[in-house]
Amino acid sequence: MKILLIKMSSMGDVFHTFPALTDALSAYPDLQVDWIVEKGFSEIPSWHPAVKTIFPIELRAWRKNVWKNRHTIRQFFEAINPGQYDLIIDAQGLIKSAWVARKLRAAGAKKVVGLDWHSAREPLASLVYQQKISVDKNQHAVTRLRQLFASTLGYSTPDSEHIDYGLKLPDHSILDDQAFQSGSYHLFLHGTTWDTKLWPESYWIELGLHALQAGQALVLLWGTEEEKARALRIQAALLDASLNGNSGARVWVPGERLSLLAVAHLLKNARQIVSVDTGLSHVSAALEVPISIIYRVTDPAKIGAKGNKVVMLASPVAPHYVKQFRDAEQETESLVGIQVEDVIEASECLGR
Known part of the structure; x- marks a missing residue:
């Protein structure tokens, strides 16, 4: 056929x-x-x-x-x-x-x-x-x-909740650095299209410190110059904060924009991923990488990244698809249930 x-x-x-x-x-x-x-x-x-x-x-x-x-x-x-x-x-x-x-x-x-x-x-x-x-x-x-x-x-829809994306990535070599070999790093997807979907930088820094203190290396991906600048700010803050306690802390921000295949391999080889609502979260879910996804103002029920190793965290504002906050109260409400401790707990559940 x-x-x-x-x-x-x-x-x-x-x-x-x-x-x-x-x-x-x-x-x-x-x-x-x-x-x-x-x-x-x-x-x-x-x-x-x-x-x-x-x-x-x-x-x-x-x-x-x-x-x-x-x-x-x-x-x-x-x-x-x-x-x-x-x-x-x-x-x-x-x-x-x-x-x-x-x-x-x-x-x-x-x-x-x-x-x-x-x-x-x-x-x-x-x-x-x-x-x-x-x-x-x-x-x-x-x-x-x-x-x-x-x-x-003309066939029956499988009853199983298990989802098989069936993907086979072509080979691609990215990093030779031992600190970033398969399963030895966490990866953050911090960039997205709407400002309201972003997670505060201070939260990423706090989460990153938690990972570094646990002995994990970190990868901060970016796709635009704005995202690259954010990644570099987070990297600088993490390295500065961790100098006294962990001089061997490793945080990598790609120097150049990576190809989609290179990004897919970085995602596939990560030990865990934390992401906001962005296209690459769907790639991660399809590659069956443990991922915690933060839905601040979008509803995951119908269009969220769906996979066998996905945990979704949604705020009370998520069902409303908010592109601009009505007021400070709604902005504050949009962070309820997606605090750093909520993400850490979700990530630890995935790791069990």
């Missing part, structure tokens, strides 16, 4: 799709999946053995000036022969993904499948599909996608 999958973004959405692919590959050992995904995430689908060909799309750039990009758009769709697929699955259920599906359908796709009016995140998208699948919205995205694939391909 050969299918074309439309699941373009975001990073979390891409990773949420892997358990469904693992289920499908188990049901159809000869399954071949080609994947349309945003160019920025195009490396990721190759980590799953079911995926054969990746079509990087730049929809975000195209939408800024469709006329200017019309030749690029035409060339992209000309590179795909939709008639070679047994079916095309739009696993996103948005107007933008339905537009891609509509182009493919017009070019000769045998069948385009997607979520029905009541199941799609943007119901109008369902008008494009030749087969519409009903999936309860009040579930986690991973569960929804597993049910979508099972209903589409």
Whole structure:
């Protein structure tokens, strides 16, 4: 069986799709999946053995000036022969993904499948599909996608709560330093998109000191210059505070921005990870690394990183998706239940 999958973004959405692919590959050992995904995430689908060909799309750039990009758009769709697929699955259920599906359908796709009016995140998208699948919205995205694939391909959704992302990372060498070998360091994911999702720097420093005092090395990852500056401030504070008690303390901040594959290997080889709500938390969950994730203003119930070694900590404000605090009282409330001692307790539970 050969299918074309439309699941373009975001990073979390891409990773949420892997358990469904693992289920499908188990049901159809000869399954071949080609994947349309945003160019920025195009490396990721190759980590799953079911995926054969990746079509990087730049929809975000195209939408800024469709006329200017019309030749690029035409060339992209000309590179795909939709008639070679047994079916095309739009696993996103948005107007933008339905537009891609509509182009493919017009070019000769045998069948385009997607979520029905009541199941799609943007119901109008369902008008494009030749087969519409009903999936309860009040579930986690991973569960929804597993049910979508099972209903589409005709097998039973596995009852097990165990989630198998099925990922196989290509080899990659990162650090030769013995202090940062596999399982010998903790890793902090402190960067995220909204300011309200950030955890206070003073909390990271306190948590880092706790790890250093326990003899752990630390890795502080970053993806933007702002995050790099924060990582360096945390590193400086940790090394300064630990000089008297632990002259051998090790805290590493990458000097340059790392590739996604390098980051994935650092995550995979960490002993434990602490993260705010960010795309890389989904990578960590998929790689089955023990991770404590802090949800300050976003609800993990439907879109949180889901995995077998994940602990989620959410504040009372989390269900409200707050991009700007209403007042100082709400800002204070957003830290309830996600204090340093709460994270330490969660991390210790993971380590048992």
